[in-house]
Amino acid sequence: MIIQLDMQSDVPIYTQLMNQIIEGIARGDLKLGEALPSVRGLASDIGVNLHTVNKAYNLLKQEGFIQIHRQKGVVIQPDAMPLVTPEYELKQHNQLRPIIAEAICRGMTKEQLLQVTEQIHKEIMHNEKGNA
Amino acid sequence: MIIQLDMQSDVPIYTQLMNQIIEGIARGDLKLGEALPSVRGLASDIGVNLHTVNKAYNLLKQEGFIQIHRQKGVVIQPDAMPLVTPEYELKQHNQLRPIIAEAICRGMTKEQLLQVTEQIHKEIMHNEKGNA
Amino acid sequence: MIIQLDMQSDVPIYTQLMNQIIEGIARGDLKLGEALPSVRGLASDIGVNLHTVNKAYNLLKQEGFIQIHRQKGVVIQPDAMPLVTPEYELKQHNQLRPIIAEAICRGMTKEQLLQVTEQIHKEIMHNEKGNA
């Protein structure tokens, strides 16, 4: 999978990394149980410090997206993705709310908003290679 | 309008302030041309640093949501809200994408995602006092 | 509160730090809502790197023992300590089991084991200064 980072962005690199990996899973580029590059391997590939990759991996592990084995390395969670918990619903709500509020201010209709959402959903699922 | 801040959150206070004001406009609590409290007034009202309110106001001005006059003070943009520019569309896209990707990972269907979006849209518009 | 670290121990420093703070709360030396030293302050006080303190603080925050405010600094969770969750019970069980098994091997009776437990409990609660 190709990781694309924007070093100018004010989104922390480790967050961008997490997002890229999560999207990789969503679109099926990364299959459940599939191996990810080692911390040092990925770090040197994308030209960032090992600790930055480590932080991203550890947070993904905490949230249940990946497993880290001390010797075998890192794999996408083989059993099942984390589910929609109440905590997640709250987090998602808090993330979406200001985005939707701004859209309303700027005159987007509900229909336009839903269309954008659907469009992004399609973009992600489009290259989908089938993730169980 | 009542400002609700979460001092525990890791969302910067100035960002929360911006979000609250933008949502206030979206729901019609804040009308076009309406006066906002002075920097000092708001800061002491909600118990935050002067610089924090200042930063929020300045960013809102930059984005075109408010006007700041030396004499008249701060008012919601009287003429018209900023519109849906290509830059805004890009920003919105970049904000929504990782949220939608995570939702897909966790097994939310497109329909559930649209429902959540519609639900939040309704929440914001509900207390609407008419600025459509 | 005095922090005592054993630099020779194979228990990671950040874990020792966590343990010391948790025991400080247990014995009432650290009251709910009380301020803890800043990351850098504590690091220089006890002669370890800032990142080591940071890791301990962040894990304690994750588990709900402390709150971290970006500017105000670090405080013991003011509202209430984390409770006995099923996850915690499992963790505790897994920690205690091998300890108890070894004690049995070495010929300790159940009574002796309970006595040791009670003794340590008393040691911790002894200097207790009253924690709500």
Added chain:
Amino acid sequence: MIIQLDMQSDVPIYTQLMNQIIEGIARGDLKLGEALPSVRGLASDIGVNLHTVNKAYNLLKQEGFIQIHRQKGVVIQPDAMPLVTPEYELKQHNQLRPIIAEAICRGMTKEQLLQVTEQIHKEIMHNEKGNA
């Protein structure tokens, strides 16, 4: 005796192995003088590295739980288990202390703590096949 390893756990495998064998002795599944599988045999049985089994066996030997003979192979210490030495008491104390401190923080009473200890003791002794 059945060895149960958790490859996901961050407890090192050699430690898990040691714990399982010690618990096997505690519960009487492994009798004094009883033969243990060879390093190679056990390693291939449970699918772990030779060195891992070796490390576990060597540490168990150091602590006096097993004997390793060039010819006869590995046996549970035939004469008597290691006893409660001052060093062991110190180690046990250091292991139990942070566990008990956290339990106190989370609001467990002394009685609940003793109950958990007793419960685990019973779990281990229950399948006991007599080596009291």
Added chain:
DNA sequence: GTGGTCTAGACCACT
């Protein structure tokens, strides 16, 4: 070779 821990040091965001 893998991740884990720790250090030293820098710059940034926030208030």
Added chain:
DNA sequence: GTGGTCTAGACCACT
């Protein structure tokens, strides 16, 4: 002044 992020580099534990 506070914590957050990132780098460069080292040694260790585990297999």
